[in-house]
Amino acid sequence: MKTAILHSPGDVRFEDVDAPRILAPTDAVIRLSATCVCGSDLWPYRGIQPVPQPTPMGHEYCGVVEDVGRDVKHVRPGQFVIGSFFASDNTCPHCEAGYQTSCQHREFVTGAQAPKLRVPLADGTLVATPDMPTDDLVPSLLAASDVFGTGWFAAEAANVKPGATVVVVGDGAVGLLGVLSARLMGAERIIAMSGHASRQALARDLGATDIVAERGEAGVERVKELTKGVGADSVLECVGTQQSMAQAIGSARPGGYVSYVGVPHGVALAGEQLFFTHVHLHGGPAPVRRFLPRLIDLVWKGEADPGKVFDLQLPLAEVAEGYRAMDERRAIKALLMP
Amino acid sequence: MKTAILHSPGDVRFEDVDAPRILAPTDAVIRLSATCVCGSDLWPYRGIQPVPQPTPMGHEYCGVVEDVGRDVKHVRPGQFVIGSFFASDNTCPHCEAGYQTSCQHREFVTGAQAPKLRVPLADGTLVATPDMPTDDLVPSLLAASDVFGTGWFAAEAANVKPGATVVVVGDGAVGLLGVLSARLMGAERIIAMSGHASRQALARDLGATDIVAERGEAGVERVKELTKGVGADSVLECVGTQQSMAQAIGSARPGGYVSYVGVPHGVALAGEQLFFTHVHLHGGPAPVRRFLPRLIDLVWKGEADPGKVFDLQLPLAEVAEGYRAMDERRAIKALLMP
Numbered sequence: 001m002k003t004a005i006l007h008s009p010g011d012v013r014f015e016d017v018d019a020p021r022i023l024a025p026t027d028a029v030i031r032l033s034a035t036c037v038c039g040s041d042l043w044p045y046r047g048i049q050p051v052p053q054p055t056p057m058g059h060e061y062c063g064v065v066e067d068v069g070r071d072v073k074h075v076r077p078g079q080f081v082i083g084s085f086f087a088s089d090n091t092c093p094h095c096e097a098g099y100q101t102s103c104q105h106r107e108f109v110t111g112a113q114a115p116k117l118r119v120p121l122a123d124g125t126l127v128a129t130p131d132m133p134t135d136d137l138v139p140s141l142l143a144a145s146d147v148f149g150t151g152w153f154a155a156e157a158a159n160v161k162p163g164a165t166v167v168v169v170g171d172g173a174v175g176l177l178g179v180l181s182a183r184l185m186g187a188e189r190i191i192a193m194s195g196h197a198s199r200q201a202l203a204r205d206l207g208a209t210d211i212v213a214e215r216g217e218a219g220v221e222r223v224k225e226l227t228k229g230v231g232a233d234s235v236l237e238c239v240g241t242q243q244s245m246a247q248a249i250g251s252a253r254p255g256g257y258v259s260y261v262g263v264p265h266g267v268a269l270a271g272e273q274l275f276f277t278h279v280h281l282h283g284g285p286a287p288v289r290r291f292l293p294r295l296i297d298l299v300w301k302g303e304a305d306p307g308k309v310f311d312l313q314l315p316l317a318e319v320a321e322g323y324r325a326m327d328e329r330r331a332i333k334a335l336l337m338p
Numbered sequence: 339m340k341t342a343i344l345h346s347p348g349d350v351r352f353e354d355v356d357a358p359r360i361l362a363p364t365d366a367v368i369r370l371s372a373t374c375v376c377g378s379d380l381w382p383y384r385g386i387q388p389v390p391q392p393t394p395m396g397h398e399y400c401g402v403v404e405d406v407g408r409d410v411k412h413v414r415p416g417q418f419v420i421g422s423f424f425a426s427d428n429t430c431p432h433c434e435a436g437y438q439t440s441c442q443h444r445e446f447v448t449g450a451q452a453p454k455l456r457v458p459l460a461d462g463t464l465v466a467t468p469d470m471p472t473d474d475l476v477p478s479l480l481a482a483s484d485v486f487g488t489g490w491f492a493a494e495a496a497n498v499k500p501g502a503t504v505v506v507v508g509d510g511a512v513g514l515l516g517v518l519s520a521r522l523m524g525a526e527r528i529i530a531m532s533g534h535a536s537r538q539a540l541a542r543d544l545g546a547t548d549i550v551a552e553r554g555e556a557g558v559e560r561v562k563e564l565t566k567g568v569g570a571d572s573v574l575e576c577v578g579t580q581q582s583m584a585q586a587i588g589s590a591r592p593g594g595y596v597s598y599v600g601v602p603h604g605v606a607l608a609g610e611q612l613f614f615t616h617v618h619l620h621g622g623p624a625p626v627r628r629f630l631p632r633l634i635d636l637v638w639k640g641e642a643d644p645g646k647v648f649d650l651q652l653p654l655a656e657v658a659e660g661y662r663a664m665d666e667r668r669a670i671k672a673l674l675m676p
Contacts, residue, residue: 097592098593102592102616104567253431254437254440263613267608268607268608269606269612271580271603272601272602272603275601275602275622276623281619282617
């Protein structure tokens with residue numbers, strides 16, 4: 001089969017590899033119904049993260065189980081399943097506490113920009129839908145695999161409550177689905193920080209009540225104006241740079257909550273400054289597995305349509321164009337059909 | 339009257355100044371029943387924080403109201419009152435949210451190592467006891483003014499819950515009262531990190547179930563051993579250095595809570611490292627005012643005896659010896675009697 005391999009920054013190729021098969025008795029192999037390019041794939045694509053060797057790409061997936069190892073008890077061939085970027089046993093103390101991305105036996109899943117994928121720890125990792133989904137649901141179910149789950153975690157980690165005033169820093173797919181998540185959690189006011197007209201429009205469609213186009217200190221000033229000088233109750237930082245982090249922390253009220261869900265690149269927090277802001281800070285790799293049953297339910301019942309973030313659809317063979325379009329910000333998120 | 343003035347690092351003098359009087363209509367003047375030296379007073383005393391000019395010292399106080407300004411409605415002469423190191427109006431949005439140390443009108447209170455003290459925003463800042471306390475209660479009521487309130491905030495900000503496993507980093511008065519606070523909040527296991535025999539004994543007396551004498555990575559390893567490799571639910575960082583912060587974060591489980599309540603000195607947190615620890619982080623100058631009614635109640639009913647941290651009592655005139663004893667770690671905390 002053919003799959004996406006990143007050879008070096010900017011060089012994604014669609015190349016022949018051996019089809020995946022069961023290696024451990026807890027594995028499953030699934031045939032993907034859809035996959036996509038993640039904002040985090042752009043870090044190595046842009047050379048900000050090293051590419052030491054040709055690397056199979058992709059960690060967002062949903063599809064139909066083809067085969068399972070002999071120790072797999074709950075996942076069965078023929079089921080439509082969704083998993084997340086870290087495989088987890090879902091039974092260790094960290095999983096039990098809801099932090100499956102810190103599972104004591106976690107394995108990073110990669111190679112999902114492909115027709116088939118091996119998923120380790122299948123029973124702990126995969127969640128089946130109630131039935132075989134119709135095609136129109138597939139993009140939203142795929143979104144639950146990572147971006148919706150990460151946006152949801154951002155809102156949850158930022159303690160979004162009914163009636164809250166929320167700021168979302170970052171207008172990528174995760175930020176946009178942070179907006180949707182905050183709306184679903186009952187936020188009254190959702191301020192999306194975005195300078196791009198098309199993303200502003202989608203943010204409003206997903207639930208944003210206000211848009212702040214300014215960035216950095218000017219953006220913080222604008223948030224302060226919009227909140228009568230108080231600041232936001234909850235701020236979702238969905239970028240991962242020093243500037244976005246400072247913007248997020250500056251936008252929160254004393255005692256407010258700041259979440260951060262993108263891997264920070266070159267971020268250093270000065271302890272004394274952070275201390276006097278009085279914010280709560282929580283983040284990390286989103287434990288999507290914790291939220292999957294709820295997110296699948298929201299999509300299944302038509303209460304959430306996170307698939308709206310896919311504004312470009314390509315055959316999997318054109319994966320390289322998906323990377324280019326996202327790198328050049330021509331697309332928010334590229335859906336790839338195997 | 340005579341009061342403690344810090345002239346330069348190591349040079350505390352007991353000197354004549356004008357007695358305080360009402361300056362603003364919202365002020366009160368109180369006659370102190372007791373005062374003390376704070377661990378944070380040692381930063382400028384040791385020259386780690388600059389001393390640009392001779393500075394009246396002390397910000398922990400309790401005593402009897404002598405005079406109030408014409409706009410003071412609730413505080414009355416003759417009442418025994420306790421306040422905290424930041425005066426606050428207790429009505430602004432930040433106060434209403436429980437972050438009185440970020441009050442929009444906050445004023446730092448200093449000059450409490452003296453017989454009398456002017457307290458701004460008296461109605462918002464001061465809390466009266468039910469009646470005139472007996473002398474034996476005064477040290478514990480004084481502790482509520484700062485160290486007990488700060489230790490309590492550390493436990494609260496670290497989300498200490500009944501049954502929790504808690505680590506306390508720092509065996510100064512705040513850390514020791516963090517132990518007491520965690521016990522009062524129902525923690526099941528309280529691991530105090532301390533290498534000093536007398537402080538270990540006091541920690542045990544206040545509620546510690548385990549002592550870890552190792553520091554740094556060795557300390558973290560020991561905590562991991564004691565928690566079956568999982569880490570603690572709640573960690574109270576009560577020092578404010580890079581090492582203590584790393585020790586605290588390293589001791590928490592993924593998804594655990596780390597509080598930090600001492601002003602960080604030279605602390606920088608690497609975003610990417612923090613991200614993968616999955617910890618919750620919250621801290622800042624303790625909003626002691628939020629907790630004062632509860633803490634006074636605990637002391638009044640004999641349910642908490644935080645005054646145990648005063649292991650040296652001196653006449654106020656010997657304040658310089660109080661600083662020396664604490665600097666040399668001969669005393670945990672020096673009580674000063676005007």
